[in-house]
Amino acid sequence: MSGVEPALGAWWAGVTWTEVLGTVTGLLCVWLYGRESLWAWPLAIVNALAFMVTFFEARLYADVVLQVVFFTLSVIGWYKWLRGGPEQSRLQVSSGLPVRRGLALVGSVAAIGAGSGYYFAHYTNAALPYWDASILGLSLGAQWLLNRKQLENWYVWILVDVVAVGVYCYRGLVLTSLLYVVFFGLAVRGAVSWRRAVRRAEMAQSLAAA
Helix, strand or coil, X not given: CCCCCCCCCCHHHHCCHHHHHHHHHHHHHHHHHHCCCCCHHHXXXXXXXXXXXXXXXXXXXXXXXXXXXXXXXXXXXXXXXXXXXXXXXXXCCECCCCHHHHHHHHHHHHHHHHHHHHHHHHHCCCCCHHHHHXXXXXXXXXXXXXXXXXXXXXXXXXXXXXXXXXXXXXXXXXXXXXXXXXXXXXXXXXXXXXXXXXHHHHHHHHHHHC
């Protein structure tokens, strides 16, 4: 990361209402994801709209693309969770990916990150194009797993959060970087909570088969 960037002094003066809205809705929707609540999805839609504006102003264009995708996937995820079973019961948490599907996911994440990073580096005035693109690729992979209620989504989100904290802080989005520090903790908590749900489901299946 190089170049002249905004100083962190008096950072609050640069905070916009869209960043505040994105921060608040982001905290709420991740907390609700951890509780398997359907209300996470409408908040995620508002969150995506707010951060589209925030990241465009910060010249983090891969993140703008990511928010467009998040908006679409949130609508799909909301619908999918609603149709998880009879009488709109929730889709059950699952764990473990087939090797072929896991390799395809890793390959897709790498291709999206490298490809979009190259494009934004050579054809736009994007800041930190490859770092920003890595957030894009990893987040899409994590969201894909989240929509299917795969436990592993939380592990990928943890990696996203680590990268995002550095990128957003460097671009002067200190409030957003603090949000991602909180996201890190919520992702760890979500992983623990969902792992317990998987174990409960496995125990129930064992008892039913006995």
